[in-house]
Amino acid sequence: MLGLLRSGETRRLRRFRALQTPRARVDAHITQHGDTAAVRVGDRAFAVQTPPGWLTGIGAVDFALFGLAAISMSDNIEITLHQPVTASAAESLERLTYTYRSFTLASLAPLRLRLTTVLPDPPVPATGRKILCLSGGIDSTAAAIEAVTRHGYTHALLVAGADYASAAQPGFADLRMRVERNAARLGLQLLVVETGIRALAVDWELTHALCLAMCLHALDGQFDAGGVGADVPEAGDLIQHPWGSGHAVFGLLGTRTLPIDRFNHTLRRPEKLARIVAHEPGLAHELSFCWRDTTIGGNCGACFKCMRTRMNFIAIGADATGLFRDTPDILTYVRALSVPKSFKDLRIALYHLGETHHFLPDGPLKAALGHHVDALREAYVRAMPYR
Numbered sequence: 001m002l003g004l005l006r007s008g009e010t011r012r013l014r015r016f017r018a019l020q021t022p023r024a025r026v027d028a029h030i031t032q033h034g035d036t037a038a039v040r041v042g043d044r045a046f047a048v049q050t051p052p053g054w055l056t057g058i059g060a061v062d063f064a065l066f067g068l069a070a071i072s073m074s075d076n077i078e079i080t081l082h083q084p085v086t087a088s089a090a091e092s093l094e095r096l097t098y099t100y101r102s103f104t105l106a107s108l109a110p111l112r113l114r115l116t117t118v119l120p121d122p123p124v125p126a127t128g129r130k131i132l133c134l135s136g137g138i139d140s141t142a143a144a145i146e147a148v149t150r151h152g153y154t155h156a157l158l159v160a161g162a163d164y165a166s167a168a169q170p171g172f173a174d175l176r177m178r179v180e181r182n183a184a185r186l187g188l189q190l191l192v193v194e195t196g197i198r199a200l201a202v203d204w205e206l207t208h209a210l211c212l213a214m215c216l217h218a219l220d221g222q223f224d225a226g227g228v229g230a231d232v233p234e235a236g237d238l239i240q241h242p243w244g245s246g247h248a249v250f251g252l253l254g255t256r257t258l259p260i261d262r263f264n265h266t267l268r269r270p271e272k273l274a275r276i277v278a279h280e281p282g283l284a285h286e287l288s289f290c291w292r293d294t295t296i297g298g299n300c301g302a303c304f305k306c307m308r309t310r311m312n313f314i315a316i317g318a319d320a321t322g323l324f325r326d327t328p329d330i331l332t333y334v335r336a337l338s339v340p341k342s343f344k345d346l347r348i349a350l351y352h353l354g355e356t357h358h359f360l361p362d363g364p365l366k367a368a369l370g371h372h373v374d375a376l377r378e379a380y381v382r383a384m385p386y387r
Contacts, residue, residue: 012106013106015106015107016104016105016106018076019076019106019108019109019110020109020110022076022077022078022109022112023075023076023077024042024076024077024078025077025078025079025080026041026042026043026077026078026079026080027042027079027080027081027082028040028041028042028064028068028079028080028081028082029082029083030061030064030083032055032057034052034055035049035050035051035052035053035054035055036048036049036050036055037049037055037061037063037064037218039064039067039068041068041071041077041079041200042077044200046067046195046196046197046199046200047194047195047196048063048067048193048194048195048197048214048215048218049193049194049195050191050193050218050219051191051192051193054191054218054219054222055218055219056218056219056220056221056222059084060084060085060086060089060119060122060220060257061081061083061084061085062085062086062089062217062220062255062257062258063214063215063216063217063218063220064081064083064214065081065085065089065092065093065113065115065214065217066210066211066213066214066217066253067195067197067210067211067214068081068113069093069096069097069111069113069207069210070197070202070203070207070210070211070214071197071200071202072109072111072112072113073100073108073109073110073111073203073206073207074108074109074200074201074202074203074207075109075200075201075202076109077109077112078112078113078114079112079113079114080113080114080116081113081114081115081116082116082117083117084117084118084119085115085117085118085119086118086119086120086121086122086255086256086257087118087119087120087121088121088254088255088256088257089217089255089257090115090118092252092253092254092255093111093113093115095252096111096210096249096252097110097111097113099248099249099252103241103242105206105242107203107206108203108206108207121255121256121257122257124221124224124256124257126224127222127223127224128154128224129154129155129222129223129224130147130151130152130153130154130155130223130224130225130226130227130261131153131154131155131156131157131191131216131219131222131223131225131226131227132144132147132153132155132156132157132188132226132227132228132229132261132263133156133157133158133159133212133215133216133226133227133228133229134156134157134158134179134182134183134188134190135158135159135162135163135179135288136158136175136178136179136182136286136287136288136289136297137287137288137289138269138272138273138276138287138289138309139229139230139231139264139272140228140229141182141272141276141283141287142229142263142264142267142272142273142275142276143227143228143229143230143263143264144156144182144183144186144188144229145186145275145276145279146263146264147227147261147263148186148187148188151225151227151261153188153225153227154187154188154189155188155189155190155191155223156179156183156186156188156189156190156191157190157191157192157193157215157216157219157226158175158176158179158190158191158192158193159192159193159194159195159211159212159215160172160176160192160193160194160195161194161195161196161197161198162198162208162211162212163175163291163294164291164294165198165294166194166196167192167194169294169295170295170296171293171294171295171296171297172294172297173297174288174296174297174298175288175297176192176297177297178286178287178288178297178298179286179288181282181286182283182286182287185280185282185283186280186283191219193215193218193219195211195214195215197211197214198211203244204244205243205244206242206243206244207244208244208245209228209244209245209246209249209250209253210244210249210253212228212253213226213228213253213260216228216253216258216260217255217257217258219258220255220257220258221257221258223258224259225258225259225260225261226254226258226259226260226261227260227261227262227263228245228250228253228260228261228262228263229262229263229264230245230246230247230250230262230263230264230265231243231245231264232264232268232269232351233264233265233266233267233268234247234265234266236268236351236355239347239350239351240347240348240351247262247265250262268355268358268359269308269309269312269352269355269356270312270315270316270355270356270359273309273312273313273316273318274316274318277316277318284318284320284323285322285323287299287309287323289305289306289309290303290305290306292305292306296325298323298324298325299323299324299325300324300325300326301324301325301326301327301328302326302328302333304349306324307330307333307334308352308353308356310324310327310330311330311356311360311365311369312356312359314330314360314361314365315356315359315360315361316359317361330365331364331365331368334365334368334369334372335368337372339375339376339379343383346376346379346380346383347380349376350373350376350377350380353369353372353373353376354373354376354377356369357369357370357373
């Protein structure tokens with residue numbers, strides 16, 4: 001069978017087979033020192049640090065379950081957690097284990113996290129507070145508008161150690177100021193939680209939803225609900241799947257101690273941007289969605305995400321002056337685009353550029369992008385594994 005496969009397919013199959021057996025079995029242990037929870041996994045460790053007074057005392061360690069799940073799949077290890085978790089967190093773990101296994105990914109091992117102590121869910125008194133992940137980008141900002149106006153959200157959570165390695169990076173300091181200003185515009189109090197989990201080489205693309213859930217659950221008992229905003233509407237998951245922030249995974253992150261709301265079920269990227277501009281024009285000029293250069297908290301203006309966003313500003317007829325560091329010619333960029341070789345990159349380009357093309361006004365830019373999207377669709381049809 002292997003001889004009939006192309007070299008790339010052979011490598012993926014061999015990797016997939018190798019991941020079906022864990023390379024190690026380790027124990028995990030969590031300790032608390034003030035506002036920092038230290039999570040030891042075998043001979044390695046990472047921390048989760050909250051602002052003073054916000055870390056829930058170590059009892060049930062539901063928050064760690066989500067981070068350990070990301071490590072188990074990324075590092076192909078079986079982890080045993082001897083400290084207690086709640087019954088609803090254990091149920092979430094079972095559903096996550098099944099869901100990721102159903103994805104049948106060659107780049108992630110099966111989720112192997114063993115629990116030894118499961119406690120009944122405790123009663124949680126209402127606090128009147130709700131907290132939403134706010135990274136500073138279009139997706140989370142559009143989600144925050146809905147969370148505030150329709151669901152009574154009061155706080156925003158920015159994670160240090162996500163797109164930027166730590167809170168000490170100059171780029172993160174710039175990002176934090178941008179997010180703080182937008183949080184204030186939305187009437188949200190901003191909290192920053194820092195984690196070093198990425199230093200353990202988790203697969204960020206496929207497991208970052210778990211890492212966000214870990215940071216939200218570090219605040220269990222302090223809030224009535226948490227919230228996350230998906231990158232694409234549910235229909236987009238059919239093209240971009242699998243991805244780390246898909247609706248299928250986001251729907252499994254809550255517990256009875258902290259239910260997790262999902263936002264952006266139907267909004268496409270230009271519609272999100274239009275909602276942001278309509279709600280408060282100043283919000284758009286603080287957006288930060290580029291991580292090409294992490295020495296800044298803003299946007300380079302020349303990478304795929306920045307070019308796509310510049311086109312989305314054109315699509316909705318909004319002003320993006322000052323939002324981008326550089327502004328190379330967009331039409332030249334589009335005409336030079338090539339069809340990605342990998343199926344993963346092809347799917348991402350097809351969905352996002354197809355979405356952008358749909359909203360652009362008629363003219364040379366829409367025509368040039370349409371020509372490229374047509375080429376992407378043909379390549380996708382040739383490579384698609386179904387129908």
